[in-house]
Amino acid sequence: MQGSTHKIYTVEEAKRKLEHYCAYQERCHEEVVKKLRGMNMIPQAVDAVVDHLLEHNFLNEERFARSFARGRFRIKQWGKVRIVRELKARDISRYNIDAALKEIDSTDYLTTFYTLAEKQWNAIRETNIIKKKKKLFDFLMRKGYESNLIYEAIQNLANND
Numbered sequence: 411m412q413g414s415t416h417k418i419y420t421v422e423e424a425k426r427k428l429e430h431y432c433a434y435q436e437r438c439h440e441e442v443v444k445k446l447r448g449m450n451m452i453p454q455a456v457d458a459v460v461d462h463l464l465e466h467n468f469l470n471e472e473r474f475a476r477s478f479a480r481g482r483f484r485i486k487q488w489g490k491v492r493i494v495r496e497l498k499a500r501d502i503s504r505y506n507i508d509a510a511l512k513e514i515d516s517t518d519y520l521t522t523f524y525t526l527a528e529k530q531w532n533a534i535r536e537t538n539i540i541k542k543k544k545k546l547f548d549f550l551m552r553k554g555y556e557s558n559l560i561y562e563a564i565q566n567l568a569n570n571d
Contacts, residue, residue, distance in 0.1 A: 419449050424459050432468035436477040438500045442469060472506045479510035483519070487526050490514065492554020523555055527563040543568060 419427070424446060431437065431445060442463065446456045463469035475497055482488040482496070490511055497507045530549050536542040543564050550560045 417449075419451065421451075421455050421458050424449060424451055424455065425462050428459055428463055429466070429468050432463055436474040437469060438471060438474045438478075438502060439469065440500050471502060472509050475502050475506040475510035476513045480513045483514050483522070487522055487553060489523065489550070489553050489555030489559075490519070491556060492552075495554065520559075523550075523559055524563060526550070526553070527560075528567065531567045539568060539571075 427449075428442060428445065432442065439460065442460060443456055446459055451459065460469065478497065479493050482493055488496075493510065493514075494507055497510060502510075527546065527550060531542075531546055534542050534545050536545060546564055546567070547560055550563070551557070
């Protein structure tokens with residue numbers, strides 16, 4: 411007899427598997443629920459496993475948000491706008507988003523921004539100054555920096571050229 415190739419998980423097995431999943435890397439509720447649905451768990455089992463993970467501190471949305479903000483800023487050099495947008499897309503609460511943004515030191519933020527802007531400005535091989543400004547603006551917007559910072563940086567870089 412040919413059966414389904416999907417493994418059937420008990421709630422206990424799912425709890426253990428998701429404990430490892432959450433211990434390996436901070437996760438948000440959305441990722442955990444998606445993983446459990448992918449394991450063909452029924453809604454009641456999903457709720458039971460999520461409750462277990464919350465109760466035993468494997469799943470902590472504030473800790474996830476703080477870790478996410480630190481990592482995306484330090485490693486990918488994302489701005490606050492992009493970090494907020496990405497956290498909102500993961501259904502993170504406003505309270506936890508605010509807590510996450512406190513992880514980013516304002517001096518480090520500005521230093522990273524200006525270094526990134528200058529490096530990109532020098533890397534853009536465009537002779538038309540208007541096109542060059544536009545390319546830098548688009549790049550920094552994609553990275554998620556605030557438009558007022560971007561305009562200020564572009565003015566300074568263009569004047570120093």
